[in-house]
Amino acid sequence: MKFLEMITPGKNLYYKCQIYYPEALFVTIALNDFIRLYSKKQARTAPFPLMDKRVQWDANVATARLCQSSVMSCVKEVVTEAQYKRIMNLMHKDSIKSI
Numbered sequence: 001m002k003f004l005e006m007i008t009p010g011k012n013l014y015y016k017c018q019i020y021y022p023e024a025l026f027v028t029i030a031l032n033d034f035i036r037l038y039s040k041k042q043a044r045t046a047p048f049p050l051m052d053k054r055v056q057w058d059a060n061v062a063t064a065r066l067c068q069s070s071v072m073s074c075v076k077e078v079v080t081e082a083q084y085k086r087i088m089n090l091m092h093k094d095s096i097k098s099i
Contacts, residue, residue, distance in 0.1 A: 021075065028071045029091060031064050 038060065043052035055061060072091070076084050 021078070024071050025075070025087065028068045029093075031068055032091070035061055035064055 038058075039052070039055045042058065043054050046052035046054075068091075072088070075087060079087070
């Protein structure tokens with residue numbers, strides 16, 4: 001708050017920025033790969049790292065999923081239902097490389 005020279009509440013401070021949808025969608029899809037890599041690193045011995053209890057309640061994973069959810073809710077407001085379904089199918093691909 002001192003840096004921006006603004007008087008704001010101490011909690012629930014929101015910033016906004018301008019971003020293009022293609023860039024936001026790319027970041028949202030790429031986060032799946034980062035979450036997968038992070039899960040493998042955190043739960044090295046687990047057969048299914050994304051299902052491991054050390055990862056399921058991890059704040060970093062939850063924050064990334066919240067970001068993805070926010071982007072997808074904005075996309076849903078803009079596109080048709082059929083387009084949204086196609087985008088969601090791309091979100092569930094194994095990797096960004098397959099797109």
